[in-house]
Amino acid sequence: MHFQLKFINHQAILIMTKRAFIGERIKALRKQNGYSQSLVAEKLFISQAAYSLIENSQNGIAVDHIINLSKLYNVTTDFILKGDKYLIRIDPSNGFIPLIKASAHAGFIKNFHKENSFEVADWYRIPGFNPAYEQKLFEVAGDSMTPTLLSGDVLICQDQPKIDNILDGSLILLVTESGILIKRIRLDNNTDFLLLESDNQLEPDQLKKIRKSEIYQAMVVRGKISSVMIPHHQIASKGKIQNMEEAIDFLKKELFKLNRKLSSLEK
Structure with a gap:
């Protein structure tokens, strides 16, 4: 019986410690972003008094609140829960x-x-x-x-x-x-x-x-x-086609200049 009580007390201490760390992290995030407790509480759809109890480690934090706080501060939920900084947020x-x-x-x-x-x-x-x-x-x-x-x-x-x-x-x-x-x-x-x-x-x-x-x-x-590699002979062919296209563009420009000269002579 004594051992069981000791185990329960140990678990309670661990829970309180985790709450304290979570409270410290969300408090630090709030201050870094210049938010008031009432503003954050409004985002979580709870009262300022209820939020204050979470931040001061007197109350636990709901899963929905963790998700909403991660979105508000653009951090991972793991950072709020465990302080892990090196996880990558996968989004655009x-x-x-x-x-x-x-x-x-x-x-x-x-x-x-x-x-x-x-x-x-x-x-x-x-x-x-x-x-x-x-x-x-x-x-x-x-x-x-x-x-x-x-x-x-x-x-x-x-x-x-x-x-x-x-x-x-x-x-x-x-x-x-x-x-x-x-x-x-x-x-x-x-x-x-x-x-x-x-x-x-x-x-x-x-x-x-x-x-x-x-x-x-x-x-x-x-x-x-694409994972497809272009064979060497196709690259050479593409180079020839590109040279031909450039030559055609050059001829077009020359023809345009000649047409302008002819038009001016006719006037």
Whole structure:
């Protein structure tokens, strides 16, 4: 019996010690941010007196309060509970972007209109890339955009709420009820439809129309990550094509100058 009481007292001391450390940490965070107790209490939907008891280690702290404090101070819940400083907060503010794999496309569409539209286990940081909010990574499935995009490539996509502001020829990813489309947009005077083009010359329907009302979300493709290495002979061919394009641009400029001279002579 004596041993049991001693054990219970030891547990009580540990709980009080943990409370004291938590109270000290949230007090320090409050002061660092220049907040009053009443302001923090308002954020937690409790009275200032109730918050004061938590901060002074006289009362325990609820899980909801820990989560809300972590959001308020932009720290991890582990820092509030245990003081761990070296855990990484995985969200866009720290450079992480969620990846929606090809196998998760259907689930992403199904849950799109829910409050938490999707859950992803994969978040990534891309070296040398500073992501913006409303960006996502999508894994390419299919070959409709070959050779521009290959199945398995990962696209960096940026939300574009105003479809009409997207530039002609841009690569876009559309989330629709029937699936996820990755196409090239072509400007069209029709206000109800969007004209889409495939880069794959073997596609039977290279141009297709889709109703704008069927689109849940339009995203502009900002870049891609590919594991495919270009063979050396293809690099050489690309270099020749680039030289030809530069030569054509030069000829165009010269022709433009000649036309201007001819026009001035005719006057």
